[in-house]
Amino acid sequence: MSRPDILLYTASTMNGWKPVIFLEEAGVAYELIPIDFSKSEQKAPDYVALNPNGRIPTIIDRSNGDFAVFESGAILWYLAEKYGRFLSDQPKLRSETLQWLMFQMAGVGPMMGQAMYFQRIAAKNGEDDPFAIQRYVTESRRLLEVLDERLKGRDYLIDDGFSIADIATYPWARAYFWANVDISGLTRLEAWFDRIDAREATQRALTIPKAVPAFFGKGDIAAMEKENAARFKGDVRP
Ligand SMILES: N[C@@H](CCC(=O)N[C@@H](CS)C(=O)NCC(=O)O)C(=O)O
Incomplete structure (x- = not known):
């Protein structure tokens, strides 16, 4: 083979x-x-x-x-x-897909990543910074609100269906629990989560190489937090 x-x-x-x-x-x-x-x-x-x-x-x-x-x-x-998958050939839809991909790469990922870092790694290694936490959690919530608004009347971020914009955004936004971002009231975002939660291939992917249920608020959260904090200890005190 x-x-x-x-x-x-x-x-x-x-x-x-x-x-x-x-x-x-x-x-x-x-x-x-x-x-x-x-x-x-x-x-x-x-x-x-x-x-x-x-x-x-x-x-x-x-x-x-x-x-x-x-x-x-x-x-x-x-x-x-x-x-030739998950990115439209139609110029406007293609541009929109790349716009939302960039929005994830430059916004949702970095902000939620820092919200996670300050709460799950820095604070757990003795560096508690409430101002930084508030800043990143508030900004993450704002970005999720932007997604919620975008999803008004849409099943996916782009009108021609599931795309690389959804693929990039879903693992981050779906991990709102790990970032401690409140998603109450974001009903369109939650409906989009439900839609992608039901996609068998995406859910299988989230188990490869292994599943980390704690990111999504399930399983042994305390154990994962401990492991994660220890693993990235060097990012707090090199
Ligand atoms: N902008 C990069 C970010 C990659 C990134 O931050 N990867 C993390 C995991 S989500 C990583 O490799 N962390 C290990 C480290 O920082 O040493 C991308 O999107 O590929």
Whole structure:
């Protein structure tokens, strides 16, 4: 059997799941190499040669001269073009998809990521900063309100259906619990969660390489918080 074109380096995190969701939804064969943060594999020189940011995810396209792509938004865009899925060819819809993809990459991800960092990592390692927490949680809520408004009269973020904008945004927004962001009143956002919660391929992707139910308010939250805080202790006191 020939090797799949796509080699994916990833871990079970919000950014790490994005390419997994794409590949599972598209039914594309891929090879996965899990990156173990506890061993700092994402900082190993061979890996940093592929991903200069020393983070996950990264893909290699073996059918394109072992071309490496880093940054989860760029990876989704690359895969969408390669496989002709989840990105419209119609210029306006295509632009809208990329606008909402950028909105996730520049807004929802970084703000919710910092909300998570200050509460789940910094505070748990003795650096409690209520001002920073308030700032990032409030900004995250504002961004989720923008999504809620966008979803008025729409099933998905873009009018022609499930797209890379949804793929990028869902793992972050859906982890509102882990960021301690209140979503009360955001009924369209919740309906969009329900819609994607019902997508079998996306839900399967959220178990690859492993499921982390605590991000979504389920399972042993205290244990995950402890593990997560210990794993990223060096991001608080190097
Ligand atoms: N903008 C990057 C962010 C990647 C990122 O922050 N990845 C995190 C996991 S969600 C990571 O690799 N963390 C490990 C570390 O910081 O060393 C992307 O979207 O690909």
